[in-house]
Amino acid sequence: MAQVAVTSEPLDVHALTREVVRLKPRTTYKDEESVRPKPDTTYGGADGAIATFTGLVRDHNQGRQVRFLEYEAYVPLAVRALSLIVEEAQISWPTVRLGIHHRIGRLDIGEASVIIAATSPHRGDAFAACRYAIERVKQIVPIWKREHFEGGEVWLEGATADPEDEAAKQVAHRIACA
Amino acid sequence: MRVTVRLFARLRDLAGTGELTREVPDSATVHTLWRSLTAEMPSLAQYERTMSVAVNAEYARMTAVVHDGDEVAFMPPVSGG
Numbered sequence: 001m002a003q004v005a006v007t008s009e010p011l012d013v014h015a016l017t018r019e020v021v022r023l024k025p026r027t028t029y030k031d032e033e034s035v036r037p038k039p040d041t042t043y044g045g046a047d048g049a050i051a052t053f054t055g056l057v058r059d060h061n062q063g064r065q066v067r068f069l070e071y072e073a074y075v076p077l078a079v080r081a082l083s084l085i086v087e088e089a090q091i092s093w094p095t096v097r098l099g100i101h102h103r104i105g106r107l108d109i110g111e112a113s114v115i116i117a118a119t120s121p122h123r124g125d126a127f128a129a130c131r132y133a134i135e136r137v138k139q140i141v142p143i144w145k146r147e148h149f150e151g152g153e154v155w156l157e158g159a160t161a162d163p164e165d166e167a168a169k170q171v172a173h174r175i176a177c178a
Numbered sequence: 179m180r181v182t183v184r185l186f187a188r189l190r191d192l193a194g195t196g197e198l199t200r201e202v203p204d205s206a207t208v209h210t211l212w213r214s215l216t217a218e219m220p221s222l223a224q225y226e227r228t229m230s231v232a233v234n235a236e237y238a239r240m241t242a243v244v245h246d247g248d249e250v251a252f253m254p255p256v257s258g259g
Binding site: 055071072073074076077078080102113114134137138139140141142143144145146155156157158159160161162163164 | 184186187188191228229230232235236237251253254255256257258259
């Protein structure tokens, strides 16, 4: 499993979390041999926190009754943009490891459209990096949703994607650290 | 020289296709290509100030020079998440 991905497969936040934790070696001590084998439900060792975010398809939007969403992506650029977000977060929160997966194709109400996992020695950085990542996803990743609602369908349009727009980056930072 | 044009979301709907090829003159820029597309399909022009562009799956500016075989993408404002 990759740290960043754009996929038509259902998303699994627990699998992504395990992947992100695996990126970081656990702290080892001289008496390592005496440490009992760990059950599958434990993570890492150097990390003290995991923050995850799951974005879901909602059944209403701007007064419309939503039936389902269709996500479209420019996949190679979307994967690059997700990697760039991971790099940006690494600069602001060097101890954090981040993973981001975004789903495309038809998604029904209640399905996960995006998942993010951030691990860190301390909770503050994990929460902040996770929030930063979703704000940046909405700003710079070339993915679009077409909303199918009762009575019609419409392409939703948010931000003009520009990874070099420092003002947008600052907005994401301010939200992450609020 | 020939370039591949990629259009996404509403731009794709307006053009009626997500991919087309176009001949452009040597030393053409993304802007040159966009001008010829909007001359052909005027409804695309509404996105001139809000779209993003990419050359070979890297974000680029309208002033970027395009080369033979390049893939140039025009993208409306994004709405992922």
